[in-house]
Amino acid sequence: MYYTLSLLFVYFFIYAVIGWMCEVVYCSIPEKKFINRGFLNGPYCPIYGVGALIIITFLIPYVSDPILVFFIGIILTSTLEYITSWGMEKLFHAKWWDYSDHKFNINGRVCLLNSLLFGILCVVLMYLVHPIVNDLVKSFSPFLIQVAATVAAVIFISDLVESTRETVSFNKKLTSVYEATAELKDNLKEKGITTAHEVTAKVRDLRDDTLADAKDSAHQLIVSLTNRITETKKINRYSHRRIMNAFPKMAHQYHQNALELYKAYMDKNKAPKN
Template sequence: MTLLHLEYVFLWFLFYSFCGWVYESILVSVKERRPVNRGFLNGPLCPIYGTGAVLGVELLGGIRNPAVLFAVSSLGACALEYVTSWAMEKLFHARWWDYSHFRFNLNGRICLLGAIVFGIGGVAIVDGVQPWVAHVTGMIPLPVIHWVSFVCLVLIVVDTIVTVAGIVNFEQSLDQLSAIVAKYGDAMRERVGDAVDAVGGASGRVGGLVGDKVNDMVGGAMNGPLQSGREMSAEFMLKIRETADSVFNRQQRRMIASFPRLRTERNNEALQQLRDAFDRMYRGRKG
């Protein structure tokens, strides 16, 4: 394999990674009913899509039977997705996507629906899209190929370093958030204690404002008489937002927004309640 061919493969990787990013961003944005800038990296790329596509092009290009190509693409893509999910969980102590809510899933890392989509995508790419992509990239002057490949490679390496460095201490940031919000919760519990007694002799719990978990922190603290402790006060939501902005760095905040099903090994309940607070604030701004 020549250096020039590697450069072409790298350009194909960039193209399919960008297409994967567009697909994921649209899909998740529709599900979440808000704009979601999907992707592990800062740039508009989903590398797992680019990796799967170029592996399919390079390894499966000689398969002419669509049924065989579909089956091999499905199995290969699922294997890649499973290994990637497992490796990222071991590295960052977090589950970035979870298919447990889908039927016929394997440990929440892959699912039957995804396998079908990947199989169809493999047939479409190898038999339909790739010949066109190869033709277009073949028309690019060689000096441009060399420079674009070099610049993009440097940008991706820098992006990867910045991203990994930013999220490596994600769980520690969750610990810090829980401790800080607990102090706000204690102060607010004191402020609303009299209101709790006035509404009917409540036991002193402010709709769940108790302990050192964010789940307990965001459950109550109403501005007036308590209403079952299920709505957060605007003041408390703002305090959570301010605390999160001070505790989490830019990369960590981006991950929370980009991966709605992100789960951590520790403090996962705190993460979910923090996301719930952000979602309520987003719906409030839309209203």
């Protein structure tokens, strides 16, 4: 039993790493910079690991028909992506990716373009990748497979716990940004800053970092707001920035304006600080 579970986890981990590599290439090239995709810190995307196991399990009976593999693969992967998007939104109150600007999308969670690409990947997986991975894994002894699975599981679970903690911290930070903005809302309105977009633009364009350098009362308020953002709950700059970079189209269920403001603040303060 332990060997069987170890074997499954090794497959899961390998495909999670391969999926992460595909995501990084797919997302980094258009942005012309490296983007560490995925919910976790490490180089793996669990959704690909789970997806690969589901695809292999369900599609082996149809492996003689590539067309059927393609279309069943589309259904399986699109369903998994939709459920994952819905589940993460319920857990963390944010839509982590949004395909609303793509044609033929369903609630912004899945879209035809990505589903077709996943269908192609299913064909590649079944006829090219999995036979190679399968031969490679089976070349190792049961003992080595169990050791590899145990080590990978410890790394993966540790990362999952830490990444979840960081995401909870990120949500708390957005709440604190919202509260800081709400407290200064009336004062900002008095200075002619009436919308969340204007506040975000002012923070993004801010040149001076201290109240001593403030040129006018409106400027002072914006500087005061950035100071409040810094002070309210410790900022984990690396993890928070990684989350925002990995999911640039993230939409928060309750604090979208605070998310945009926090992005502007983090863009302005790119130098790493603790």
